[in-house]
Amino acid sequence: MAKQPVANPHDTRLRATAERLRAALDRLTRDSGSHSASASATARLTVAALAREAGVGRNAIYANHRDILDDLARAREHQRAPASGLTAEDRITKQRDLIDDMQQQNRQLATENAGLLRRAIEAERRAYRAERRSAQLTKELGSLQRPTILQSTKEGSVHS
Structure with a gap:
């Protein structure tokens, strides 16, 4: 078993x-x-x-x-x-209930959309900051990779 x-x-x-x-x-x-x-x-x-x-x-x-x-x-x-066998009042009540349900769903979707929009804006801000930092680091790296000219002094030692 x-x-x-x-x-x-x-x-x-x-x-x-x-x-x-x-x-x-x-x-x-x-x-x-x-x-x-x-x-x-x-x-x-x-x-x-x-x-x-x-x-x-x-x-x-x-x-x-x-x-x-x-x-x-x-x-x-x-x-x-x-x-088809319902009275006009019953049909109106059903329609109002349907409208209420749809309005509630609409509010829920609006709330979800607002949350997603907030997350998207924050992600864009983080991406912008990361791009700026990357550009800054690339600039620093470029300046550190440039060749340095060594100059000689009168005593024969080399200084940069």
């Missing part, structure tokens, strides 16, 4: 998070959810609602659980299918 390799803590944590996310997605997509958080979240199948329901950060979902994002998108499409 072959011995199973022991999973490292990172893999164990990823599996546990995936299980929590799948359970939360099941609760969110169920029509008759009696769970307190899922009752309010069933109207919105968003990453934020899924993260809240599972008790994990949204970034963890985006970074490590793309398959669950795909399942969430399919569930959202499935939920939208019977939209």
Whole structure:
């Protein structure tokens, strides 16, 4: 009987998070959810609602659980299918929820872009300083490599 390799803590944590996310997605997509958080979240199948329901950060979902994002998108499409029987108020509410979700995603992307811009500016500053220092060292090296003219003195010794 072959011995199973022991999973490292990172893999164990990823599996546990995936299980929590799948359970939360099941609760969110169920029509008759009696769970307190899922009752309010069933109207919105968003990453934020899924993260809240599972008790994990949204970034963890985006970074490590793309398959669950795909399942969430399919569930959202499935939920939208019977939209023709909805009242105008229900459609407006769904549209507002969608707008809220997109605005939140837009804010998150703006924050990420600002961080990347800050890092790029700092990298450019460091590169500029490195180029200046390189030019300075090249100049010093050039002056040190120039030949020195030795002059003789009256006593026969050589001085530079």
